[in-house]
Amino acid sequence: MELRHLRYYVAVVEEQSFTKAAEKLFIAQPPLSRQIQNLEAELGTQLFERGSRPLKTTEAGYFFYQHAVKLLSNAEEIKAMTQRIGLVEKTVTMGFVGSLLYGLLPKIVYLFRQQHPYLKIELIEMSTKDQIIALKEGRIDVGFGRLRISDPAVRRVLLREEPLMVAVHASHPLAQQKEQQEGVYLADIVDENHFLYPSHPKPNFSTQVRHLFSEHGLDPKNLKEVREIQLALGLVAAGEGICIVPESARTIQFPHLHYIPVLDDSAKSPIFLAIRCMDESDHIRSLFDCIYQVYDLEAIQYDRAVI
Structure with missing residues (x-):
């Protein structure tokens, strides 16, 4: 059980509604319901009366609510006092590859900012290769990238594997077949005109796509x-060809642009977090917690790393 579970539960009790609590917490309602169900399973007891409108707690649920409020209040007091003691401004600098801005990275960074209001956070776009150099030189504290670049001075943690998709124009035959098929295989698109990105520096995502073929x-x-x-x-939207992209790129919308899943098992783009070896600071641990909180709420599968 973690503090975030208590925050979710208290919000549901006070709003007397999963829907209203989800709006208050700025999350979707289904993930919130799952978190409360997991909490009940962990406690081994029912916290809400089923079917009650508005939502009412059971006797055990009300007892848990009272103590959850106290624990959250104590946690906030401890956090505030600790932050006041260390009011000297601290900075966490993060390197990231641009494509991650279309995925969950903005949510992760926003949550990290909310939980650390006294911390200065700087974001710098750079390639995965440049992130490794910047980590070793102390110019950044953490890097988010997509490439498997090994270095004895850097610890690389796989956060998750993101599925790949192919972007095509609405008039392309593949777009017409989409209604009959779940997606396409690499062999189906090998003879197409492909746009790869970025053009430099290497290695990069274009290198990854070449290796996949x-x-x-x-x-x-x-x-x-x-x-x-x-x-x-x-x-692609102009009908000049097709392009393989990570699934999160679907948020980029052009007229007549369609996204189709790539069905090959290995058609995935890994997302890595890189830190200096032996860096076990509280801020790094807290960043990992924020990442997994967002993954939980988005129902993203992952293997939690020990940090």
Whole structure:
């Protein structure tokens, strides 16, 4: 049981509604309901009277609510006093690859800011390779990237594997087939005109896509590298070709642009967090907690790393 579970529970009790509590917490209602169900399972008792409108607690639920409020109040007091003691401004600098801004990274950073109001957080866009160098030189404290780059001075943690999709124009035959099929395989698109991004520096996501085709014994001939993902998708929307992107890129919308899942098992883009070896600061641990809180609420599967 963690403090966030207590916050969720208290919000539901005070709002007497899962829907209103979800709105107050700025999260979706289904993940909130799952968290409360998990809490009841952990406690081994029912906390709410089933079917009651408005929502009412059981006797055990009310007892738990009273003590949860006290614990949360004590936790906030301890946090505030500790922060006042260390009022000297501290900075956590994060490097990230641009494509992660279309996924869950903004939610993670926002939650981290909310939980650490006295902490200065700086974000710097840079390639995964540059992040490794910046970590070793002390210019950043943590890096979010997509490439498996090993270095004895850096610890790399796999956060999750993000599925890949292919972006096509609405008039493309693949878009027409989408209604009959769940997705496409790499072998189905090997002869298409592909836009890869970014064009530099290497290695990067375009390198990852090339390797993916190679691992399947495929040799696409019509490849063109462009500067960034927005340019690649703009060209796809113009009917110039197709582009393989991470699933989170679906938030980028152009007229007549369709996204289709890539069905090959290995068609995934890993998301890594990199820190300096032996860095066990409280801020790093708290950042990991924020990541997994967001993953829980978004129902994202992951293997929690020990930090």
